[in-house]
Amino acid sequence: MNNRKIIKGYKTLISPRFNVDSSIDKFKDGIIYTLYSDRFNSLKIGFAENEKVLEKKLSSEELILLDIKKGYKKDLYLLITTLKELGIKYSDNFYFKYSRSLMRHLSTLGWPVGSSLYKQRKIKKELICA
Numbered sequence: 001m002n003n004r005k006i007i008k009g010y011k012t013l014i015s016p017r018f019n020v021d022s023s024i025d026k027f028k029d030g031i032i033y034t035l036y037s038d039r040f041n042s043l044k045i046g047f048a049e050n051e052k053v054l055e056k057k058l059s060s061e062e063l064i065l066l067d068i069k070k071g072y073k074k075d076l077y078l079l080i081t082t083l084k085e086l087g088i089k090y091s092d093n094f095y096f097k098y099s100r101s102l103m104r105h106l107s108t109l110g111w112p113v114g115s116s117l118y119k120q121r122k123i124k125k126e127l128i129c130a
Helices: 051-060 073-085 100-108
Strands: 029-037 042-048 064-072 095-097
Touching: 029 051, 029 073, 042 051, 042 064, 042 073, 042 100, 051 064, 064 073, 073 100
Parallel strands: none
Antiparallel strands: 029 042, 029 064, 042 095
């Protein structure tokens, strides 16, 4: 007879860098946003506690505001984790190289991207009744 041991283990879906359970601060509501840098052809996604904080970020950097919406800080961490699993690379400050596929992923995931750089395809279906 074979003596085989069964080892049970669990894999984590969230990387240790984004430990969602450790802080209640991640459930704080505020503004989620997308900014565009024409100079570097890149996107910056982020979270701001209020409009004043977002205005300060816009005035300190040469970025164009694409879109904003109300959301939670955890939305940012979930988006980053999902994009990482999709193989999309980013820098430490959540800067992404602009691409149409990134814009499509952001739009599909419900992230505010605006309509200036990304035009969503509308699929129309017709029903033919016989």
